[in-house]
Amino acid sequence: MGKGCFKCKYALIFIILLFAFISGLNYKQLNVTNNLAVKRISIVYSISKNEKGNGNFEELLYQEFRKLGIEVEFDRFYLDCNRLNAAEEIEHIRKYLELLNNKSVDIILTVGDQATYSLLSTRHKLLSSLPLIACNVNFPDEKLIGEYDLMKVYVLRDTPDLKRNMDFIQTLYPHTNLEIIYNIDMTILGHKSFDLLTRVADRRNVRILGYQKAFMQELEYERLKEMIEYFNLMPGLSNNGLKKDEFTICLCPFRYVKGASLLVMLERSRREQENQVFLLDKFDMMSIPIANALNIPSFSCIREGFGEKAKIVGGYMATNEISAKAVAGLALRLLNNEKVGMPKIRDLEKEYVLDWSYFSEYGEDINNVPKNVRIINYPYIDQYRGYFYLLGALFVVTFIFVLTSLLRTHRRSLIERKNLQMLEDAHKKLSLSMDGGQISLWNIQDDIIEFDDNYTHLVGLKQKRFTKEEILKLAHPEDMPLLRSFYETLHQVSGMKIQRVRFSFNGKPEEFQWFELRCNSLKDAEGKIMLAGIMQNIQEQVEREQQLILAKQIAEKAELKQSFLNNMSHEIRTPLNAIVGFTNLLLGEGAEEIDPEERASMVELVNHNNELLLKLVNDVLEISRLDSDNMSFAIEECDLTEIIKEIYMTYQRLIQPALNFHLEMDEATPIFVSIDRFRFMQVISNFLNNANKFTKDGEIVLGCQVDKEQQEVCVYVKDTGKGIDEKELMMIFDRFYKTDEFEQGSGLGLSICKVIIERLAGRIEVQSELGKGSRFAVILSLANVI
Template identity: 35%
Template sequence: MKRFWHILLFFLLFSVGIKDYIEAAGSNSPYKVLILHSYTEDLITYSSFSDLIAEKLEKKNIPTNTQTFYLDCERYNEEEENDRMYHYLDSIKSWNPDIILVNDDQATYTLMACNHPLGKTTPVVFSGVNFPNWSLLKQHPNFTGFWDKPNYMKTIELIEKLYGPSNILFFKNARFMSRESFRAIQEEIKDTGRTLRIGLFHQKRNEYPDDICPGEPGKSVLYTTETAYLSAQSLLSIFQNKPYTACLQIILDFDVLTIGRLANVPNFTVINNGFNDDRGITGGYFTTLDIQTDIVSERAADILQGASPTNYSIIESPKTYAFDWNEMGRFNIKKRDLPEGSVIYNLPFYERYHKAMIIGGSLFILLIIYIIAQLILMYKREFNRKKQIQTNLFKERRFLRLALEGGNTYAWKLEKGRFIFEDDFFIDNKIDPREMSLTDLLAITHPDDREHLRSHIRDIYAGIWEETTIQCRFNFNSKEYCWWELRYNHGEDKADAEQTVIGLCLNIQSFKDKEDRLKVLQEKAEEANKMKSAFLANMSHEIRTPLNAIVGFSNLLQEESDLTPEEKETFKDTINKNSDLLLKLINDILELSRIESGRMTFDFETFRLNDLIDEIYQTHLLLIPPHIQFIKDAPSAEINVYVDRFRFTQVITNFINNAVKFTKQGYIKLGYEFKKEENNVYIYVEDSGIGISREAIEKVFERFYKQDEFAQGTGLGLSICKTIAERLEGDILISSEEGKGSRFTLKIPVKL
């Protein structure tokens, strides 16, 4: 029986090894997949979409390297969306994706409308598109995909199946998607006997909105209104006294998604966005995320393996009835009431595997009975053999247990008060062989560990310990103390007077060294965590300051009707300045993020220093306030430097901006000095401003440090400049005197 289990285990391990080998042999370099979404990453379905696509392509032995872009179409107009899409595609053109997967209408339309070369040459597979722009699609033969045509009637019939003739409320807005959806609903319910009304049903006043699609008495009535015309209080009061049977989500509308969580009636949908996302959506008839990712990954796999998008026509994506178990429980909807073939999400374990648990439980009981029978049989077979060899195994068991715990160690024993080590211990550690008494062992024990060792040996003789370990420092070779671990076992055979205590010893110096290093690393990690907390606190403070100004003055412009034109201009100017400050803060934080992650890129080239200095001077000449003299002091020497032009300009520009900020009158000088003996050039910005104290000079490179807390700026600029200078193989030098001015200098090597 034992041989059977060994053979079975061998074949299992062999099968796993063969599978891993085949997968490793068949793996290729990952394909670059770009995923574009219409809205923001707040939608859980978006992150799930990206993860499922990568997972399903991996199962097809297609490794992927994925990048994701969120268009955030609710925030921008069409021109801004086109610009955002174009600039993003332009920023990754060197990455050159192998395929582009587009989710939802707006991202698909914008990809075509922005006219970027990647959108015209790279294979594109779109999905989740409710209303395709067929004229644009004809101009893009590289596009293929799936038309997620909403089926409003199926979902309306689903509501009627559950509740009979119903009052159904849906919201619309002025956007293209909503207009097209409203038009499609009118076409679908036409001649079905159902009524469509614009406006809300006022139950208390028994008022009915105007019919735009009259129907038959006793059949369902659909009500619609625009969320833009309703206040927050009105939205919440819509469902008082339950005038409606259910809500219908016709488009992705974040106001409607919020209402779904608060409504006291079920919310049904014809699209998958927001479903299974804790948004209060009960279910509907639509293309689920699983179906969508299945068909997209299948099409993408074919194209990545050589197929052309022109081989495929644009088809409607399959749909199914889908429900959220939690929302079903909220509105007392039973599984038996659902259409046949419905998919239920978030099913509890006992509901999902009810039958399997019964079958599995029965099989488990049978397995237990079988195992017990086998154990009884094995016990009877082994009983006689065990009785024969028990005496020999008795002693060997103690050594085997310690050997398994100790690994490659040395055996020792305590016999008649003498410590006896095996010969290999002396050979490997280059020690003269000898027996040692307890006094001898204590003499080579570290003074801090002697009493600890003496106490343990005393407890062993007293019978307190049957088996234990102790770690001490010993100087066996008369050179230095090393950490050793002694493992020992009090003899179980009381009749054997020759081996009272047996044990193993292991040199654990390397483990102790690692332990010390880990303690140091832990301290550094704790310090880094404190620095991170301080950074987040400072960042929160810096962001709130301009935001408070923007929000405050925006509210004043909106609420105060008696403001003079001069006051309005002042408020607008304040809002613009704080917006620029907030943008500068965010850009600096992003720059810090790139620094921390090691993703700050540099493109080094050789430049004439005088050309760079003249370019910076001409750029700032008209920007310097007229009451400050801007001077250029650049020698005519031919000096070349090997730098990143953008990063070099970023550092010098930061110096000039700081000089302008703290110089009320006098001059600002831009120049450089070349020290041939050092082969270094010193590019400086000197001003006649307020200067910096010695204490402040030591802090200027700290993040968020500002000499004047009321001055504009983030306090991140010099910290970023310091990193850039180091990447340019240089340094930043500061000399200053309070009340007389400052000089900031970038020192970099000259290219010969």
């Protein structure tokens, strides 16, 4: 229940934060809307009011201005260039500019070549005070625009890109016999557009549809011939025998040919060339219906008509979206009186677009469409057909998975019932085991310790819930710190914890009994950490352990005494045998006959064995004093540098002459440690004596190193002697142990050194390798910071 409330609380907080976020966005949008700057824009269209060609351009322009923080009001003017001649257009627009003098207009926007040319040709004084943006001008009159060089007049050029459009068409229709029909227009703009075509088209692939009798007027036919001669396309008039497997550009004068003749020409061409498309470089209201009637895919280099139900499939063009964004951005800078600079004529960006509703009518393959093409009117069922198939497959797989899961769940339910029955049986057996083993279960939650029902039989108390302090009062005074520490570490360290504690649950001090507490951490059903364990009476087990420990100690003492006597008898017997033997020879019969030199040698051997026997006795006495803590240590702060130098000077005369004896130490730096000077020198002397004894050639090094990080000093004796086997390194500090039984010595030296250094709060480290030598080191703590 608590977990569910916890989730509900966080869900409610999430909903409140989401509501606040949405409200903030709405407030921000409302605030921006209420504070938009209102601007009035005069739009001059080239076409008539009801004519197609601008689509949603004005709506997109309105949205772009709002994004820039401007609320626009449009004043519209339609030039109707298809009805008027050039002079009438100029006069018509001049009257409109006179009307604008009485209106509050912030900027003038012209759309198309005719509107731009006619407006600039008026040379009206209003153009010197108001900014002008000419949008989607295919072929701007640069000479006329140059007259407005000092005024805020800017042209967004939209020159048809015939080459990229033809390449785009060939990509969509990868046929070798593709025929592109191009409309010849003998107007000024038509000449300019046709000039562009001649620059990118291969003249060998061009043919011209039309013959003299098909034209409505002979004058138009003559003008066409002049146009062909000007662009050097005379072979095109007779180029009707092109192979069907060649790419063809078919020039067709839609506007000037009789309707019946035009249909006959196009139908004949269609029979000869099945794969035909129509390419627009201007929005011609005569050619589009004819292309649609012949069911030929239409492509366009300009934005007019695209997306306006004119059955234009697509093309490479400056779309309404691009044009609206470019106009809004430039207008904002002009309205803010920003310095726009040169050039006056700026090219619009273009993009590849495709109208799926018309492209799909001709049954073309979507795989031919490049990735960089933006597709409009693309239904979700077509756009994500593969995803729908995948979704269906996932549904089938999910259904199978769910059905399989249900079957597994049913099977698992049966197994769980069986396991539950087994668990109940195990619980009964566990209860019986706990009763027989005097075991009680307990757990800790919220600092309350609770025992199970078996606790009553185990200790004889009815109370089963205790606080921490109540439990501590029942523990033995000596065990209270251990129990308190045990309780605190339970919450900090994971894993099984075991502690032995004496409790007296009846309150009688003389009746404390040993109990073992075992504890581990686990999670309950709600995910909270809880501590649980068992408590077992181990009084009898502890008593048996104490008896075993006592018996072991007695046995070890007896064994130690026996080992000591055996070693002592062995070590004492060797020098005594030599002393008694040589003494009998010196004092017995025939002693006078012994050579003086031999007598002197015998006396020397007797004295040497006396010294060995004396050293053995001294070592045994020293070990005895160390074991009984009767050896006193005079701890004082000493300069280790001076001590080592003193030892070095002493042993320069004692080390074998055949060995090199070195000192490795910074003699100028004092090193202070708290030690017993005599005992420390005793240890280092023992190391040097052993090195001198077991090194036949090479060198012996006495050295000292300081570790400033660890605040320790290392005094070492390094030799190139015979070394010690790795297996024996752990035993060399045992009493009476010798690596070579035939070597002189009691085997107590290293054992005494180890005890002395431990009393000085240090440690001994040994590194050795057979045949290469040994390194014995004493590690001590520094008395001050160096």
